[in-house]
Amino acid sequence: MFDVVIIGAGIVGCSAAYYLSQYDIRVCVLEAANDVSMGTTKANSAIVHAGYDPETGTLMAKHNVIGAALTKELCRKLDVPYKECGAMVIGFDETDLNTIQKLYDRGIRNGVEQLQILNREETLKLEPQLSRDVRGCLLIPTSAIIAPWELAMALMETAVRNGVQLKLNNRVEAISKKDGVFTVRTNADEYQAKYIINAAGVHSDKVHELIGEKEFTITTVKGEYYLLDKSESSRCQRTIFQCPSAVGKGVLVSPTVHGNLIVGPNAVDSDNVDTTYEGLQFVKKRAQRSIPFIAFGENIRNFAGLRAKNDRGDFIVEESRSVPDFFNIAGIMSPGLTSAPSLGLAAVDWLKGKQELVKKDSYCESRKKIRFNELSDEEKNELIKKDPRYGRIICRCMTVTEGEIVDAIHGVIPAVSIDGVKRRCTAGMGRCQGGFCGGKVAEILVRERGISPLEVLQDQEGTNILVKELKVK
Ligand SMILES: Cc1cc2nc3c(=O)[nH]c(=O)nc-3n(C[C@H](O)[C@H](O)[C@H](O)COP(=O)(O)OP(=O)(O)OC[C@H]3O[C@@H](n4cnc5c(N)ncnc54)[C@H](O)[C@@H]3O)c2cc1C
CATH class of the missing domain: 1.10.10 (Arc Repressor Mutant, subunit A)
Known part of the structure; x- marks a missing residue:
């Protein structure tokens, strides 16, 4: 029997596994796919957001700011590509400049450091390929870029080296509880555990409802991207955002850690990751507003990811209200990648309230790769x-x-x-x-x-x- 079963090996499940693997408990991770990070974690913008965007006082704001600092530390320890390239939120009119001021104020309240508001000339001096229509920007020097799937992989590899059992190709299909012990049935096997951590991404509501009452609903919002060849990498040094709207942070243009240029995403209600002509045309037009001369002919790949939008409007990080000993880390939309390490630690804190957790005498927390x-x-x-x-x-x-x-x-x-x-x-x-x-x-x-x-x-x-x-x- 395991102490803990984690359902889902995206960045959230991998982070929880990494931190829990430092304690003297038996942990198992059940993942439906044949590899880690096969869900939203492999298809997103790969930005380590600084934390100016989420509303102050929300779980998103809290985990974003803590998670950004932890991500930097983890990437160093685990030899994962991380580049603090900085970011800009650019504005084109008075409304945008007001939004930029609001984002600055919120960022300060959320504890983000080094934020600055720049005027048109200062903005264009730093990013000369931006549209001449730009009126100013919020400069975020601590924003960074990473390789999301590499971080997830490094976290889970380290967890496995510390004794966590990773069971790939195990889709959880049924959960029951008797005498304080959960039985988790997958398409391949059956597992017993005292506690469950639900990190099943876009399926986390359905996984919870395998045993609990309906407490939240996840709907999926697709984001489509272009990935351009390295020949386009000099279009910008920083991640360029437009002002956020009700549907998301808008279309960004950003360098990647592998030296490419990423452009996207849009936001369309959808449950599949197919890219569409309309979606990509929208992304292209929006991006050209920021940087007019992007050569889209240099595109090498299109892809899409699904946001796990929940009906509460904030991250769900709590014990199930209907099933004791079942912890949901659900509805983790952006900035979920950035927040994941902090969410993993939240799972550890929750478990500490349930049973005594003793750190192992020795465990590994780092990794080195040959590149x-x-x-x-x-x-x-x-x-x-x-x-x-x-x-x-x-x-x-x-x-x-x-x-x-x-x-x-x-x-x-x-x-x-x-x-x-x-x-x-x-x-x-x-x-x-x-x-x-x-x-x-x-x-x-x-x-x-x-x-x-x-x-x-x-x-x-x-x-x-x-x-x-x-x-x-
Ligand atoms: C377009 C887009 C852009 C984004 N950009 C950013 C960004 O720049 N910065 C940022 O911080 N965040 C960003 N995000 C958010 C971030 O990508 C997600 O918050 C994060 O990846 C969610 O991780 P997760 O582990 O919760 O989910 P996932 O990565 O989806 O992992 C869930 C896992 O659970 C598994 N699973 C599901 N059901 C079962 C089951 N029944 N049994 C077993 N396993 C199961 C799945 O196979 C999957 O591997 C973006 C998201 C999108 C869609």
């Missing part, structure tokens, strides 16, 4: 001498070696698909989007996992890239 293209020539030579597979470049766009791909496949949480390899070591994330290296990555997966080529997945279960053999020798 071949960041090494010096001496370090590269040294590595290749030890293992020649680090001398074979498989992904030329991102300079990823066979050694790194093999590391991803045999890691603490092994990559089981081509995209799983991509999320761990960036192979296939460059201009050709795996057009050249995808086949080679597939071959390595076949060799290292001892599987048939027909079993190679692009991403989740059912995305086999080959369906049958054509020529039989």
Whole structure:
């Protein structure tokens, strides 16, 4: 029996697992997909928001500000790309300038540091490619960018190294409780636990209702994006926001930690992650208002993510009102990525009120990764001498070696698909989007996992890239 079952391995479940793994308790994470961070965590703007946007006094504001500081610390400890590039909220008219003043005041109340309001000339001096129509901005120097799925992966890898059991391909389908013990039934197995933490993202209302009464409702709001090639990376140094509206923070243009330019999202009620012509046209038009000369012909990928909008208008971070010992971290819309570490700690605090939690004598809190293209020539030579597979470049766009791909496949949480390899070591994330290296990555997966080529997945279960053999020798 486990002390705690966490449902969902997005950034929230991974953060909870990371912090709980430091205590002397048995923790299990149940995830429906075949990898961590397969939900909203892999498809968002990747911004570590400073905390000027949420209304003062809300859980969003609290967890945003604490989470932003923790994210910075965790990325350092866990060797996850993090860049404090700063951000701007730009304004085009009097209404926007009033909004900017309100955001500044709110940011100060929320405890955000270094905020400044800049006039037109100061704004354009910092970001010369902005539209000449800009009238001023809120400058947020502490805003940052990260690789969300890498942080989730690093948190869960560390948790697993500390003894947490991660059960992928386990969709929770039924929950019951008898004599103070929960039984959680998945499509694959059955698990017992004293406590449950519900971090099931857009499905967290349904997961709660497997045992509890209806206490909140999640609806999904889609956001669509362009990811542009590195050739567009110099359009802006900072994340450029427009003034937020009732439906979200608006369309942003931002550098990414991998050197690309990301543009999006829109906000459309939808329950799927298909991108649409209309949605992308809207994003493009809005973005051109901020930076008119973005070359959208340099687009290398479109994608979409789903916001978990809840009917209470704030994060839901509380014990279920109808099921004792069941903790909901639900309706975690933006800034959920930023807030996740703080939400993970909230789960620890809740559990401390339930049972005594004793820290383990020793546990690991950090991680180091080999990134071949960041090494010096001496370090590269040294590595290749030890293992020649680090001398074979498989992904030329991102300079990823066979050694790194093999590391991803045999890691603490092994990559089981081509995209799983991509999320761990960036192979296939460059201009050709795996057009050249995808086949080679597939071959390595076949060799290292001892599987048939027909079993190679692009991403989740059912995305086999080959369906049958054509020529039989
Ligand atoms: C368009 C967009 C832009 C955003 N931009 C930002 C941003 O820049 N900065 C920021 O801070 N936040 C941002 N966010 C918000 C942020 O991405 C989310 O708040 C965060 O990723 C939510 O994480 P999660 O772990 O709650 O959910 P998820 O990542 O969705 O994880 C939930 C997991 O639960 C699993 N699951 C569901 N049901 C079950 C079940 N029955 N059994 C087992 N497992 C199950 C799913 O497979 C999934 O892996 C954005 C969101 C969107 C959509």
